[in-house]
Amino acid sequence: MKTISDIEDLRRIAARRVPRMFYDFVDSGSWTEQTYQLNQTSFKEILLRQRVGRSIDGRSLKSKMLGVDVSMPVAIAPIGLAGMVHADGEILAAKAAVAAGVRYTLSTLSIASLEDIQRATDAPFWFQLYVMRDKQFLLSLIDRAKAAGCDALILTLDLSVLGNRFKDAKNGLSTPPKLTISSLSNMLTKPKWCMGMLRTHRRNLGNIIGHAKGVGDVHSLSGWIGQQLNPALSWKDIEWIKARWGGKLVVKGLLDAEDAQTAVLAGADAIIVSNHGGRQLDGAPASVAVLPEIVDKVGRATEVWIDGGIRSGQDVLKAIALGARGALIGRAHLWGLGAYGEEGVKLALELIRKELDLTMAFCGHTDINSVDRSVLMERTIPRTDYCVA
Ligand code: FNR
Numbered sequence: 001m002k003t004i005s006d007i008e009d010l011r012r013i014a015a016r017r018v019p020r021m022f023y024d025f026v027d028s029g030s031w032t033e034q035t036y037q038l039n040q041t042s043f044k045e046i047l048l049r050q051r052v053g054r055s056i057d058g059r060s061l062k063s064k065m066l067g068v069d070v071s072m073p074v075a076i077a078p079i080g081l082a083g084m085v086h087a088d089g090e091i092l093a094a095k096a097a098v099a100a101g102v103r104y105t106l107s108t109l110s111i112a113s114l115e116d117i118q119r120a121t122d123a124p125f126w127f128q129l130y131v132m133r134d135k136q137f138l139l140s141l142i143d144r145a146k147a148a149g150c151d152a153l154i155l156t157l158d159l160s161v162l163g164n165r166f167k168d169a170k171n172g173l174s175t176p177p178k179l180t181i182s183s184l185s186n187m188l189t190k191p192k193w194c195m196g197m198l199r200t201h202r203r204n205l206g207n208i209i210g211h212a213k214g215v216g217d218v219h220s221l222s223g224w225i226g227q228q229l230n231p232a233l234s235w236k237d238i239e240w241i242k243a244r245w246g247g248k249l250v251v252k253g254l255l256d257a258e259d260a261q262t263a264v265l266a267g268a269d270a271i272i273v274s275n276h277g278g279r280q281l282d283g284a285p286a287s288v289a290v291l292p293e294i295v296d297k298v299g300r301a302t303e304v305w306i307d308g309g310i311r312s313g314q315d316v317l318k319a320i321a322l323g324a325r326g327a328l329i330g331r332a333h334l335w336g337l338g339a340y341g342e343e344g345v346k347l348a349l350e351l352i353r354k355e356l357d358l359t360m361a362f363c364g365h366t367d368i369n370s371v372d373r374s375v376l377m378e379r380t381i382p383r384t385d386y387c388v389a
Helices: 007-017 020-026 034-045 089-100 114-121 135-147 166-171 181-188 191-199 218-228 235-245 257-265 287-298 313-321 331-362
Strands: 063-065 068-070 074-076 103-107 126-129 152-156 248-254 270-273 303-307 326-329
Touching (some): 007 020, 007 331, 020 331, 074 089, 074 331, 114 135, 235 248, 235 257, 248 257, 257 270, 270 287, 287 303, 287 313, 313 326
Parallel strands (some): 074 103, 074 326, 103 126, 303 326
């Protein structure tokens, strides 16, 4: 393995190893990709306050998310089709998360199924639910998540309609993918990826095929997914889903302080400030830009987590300093996965852990749970009147 210094190194290797169609699926946002880019640049604009002359011996990153011990306040975000970035991708990422002492979230639209992850890790994980129109299927998914040992349900609310992602349309990324001569010949230049895919039987949406009515194979799937996005989804649905689930419920995809308050009233045990990694509403603010205002509004009533643009431990520290109790990583772990499979995800998590630890030390702290806004240069903190007049 080459010397890997940061997540950007992993991204460069993934770009060489993963077929263009799936690499672009990951490294893209919707429309002009303004929000996708803002997620990262907004973290860079926040500057850290170096402190000296304090003992920084005996540091700890241990924390809790939803009352569960984690080795650092980081978790893996739900990713649809992660099993196309690398064969058995979700299983490998979930194993890496267990080894690192952090939580893994499985997407409804994953290639590996809930049961695959349970068998491979035998450890609790989180399940992300898309609220589809087929209520019977929804109920069965909730029950399967319980049976698989998931101890939190993450409800994604920002995908009732689909953002327009130009690269996917150009690359023919649909379900099933439209394989053109150019995409096929590109795949053939990625022999390790091809071998992995030939060896595994997991190439379909494992939570859906054979479980949803009328979806027996990949060809019936595309029509089904098109019909299943649910534009009628509303806060009322949260209540019955929470009642059916009966466990910890996390609401994902919030960018507005008023919506955050509504989520708390609907019973969210945690919320995720997120713009879906810039893949839905282009022109929306960066997640970190609205984090302070949302923390001000609901941070005492619920756990506020964040995702979007986190590429380093420094970004995690900034999010925690602004009041987040956890940070989820999407692309940062996918690039590790695309580069080196399970080892790559472990590497991504270790890079983030080391950067977080050292940055915390430079800022004069020894316990991640005591980090607050004072580690940031005050004038670079995003203003807190973004959402509410
Ligand atoms: C996602 N995301 C996502 N979210 C979700 O709730 N369910 C899903 O199935 C997916 N699928 C998905 C696929 C891909 C390729 C990406 C990049 C993202 C959004 C994801 O959970 C998270 O919000 C973002 O990835 C966070 O941004 P970063 O860390 O990727 O910048």
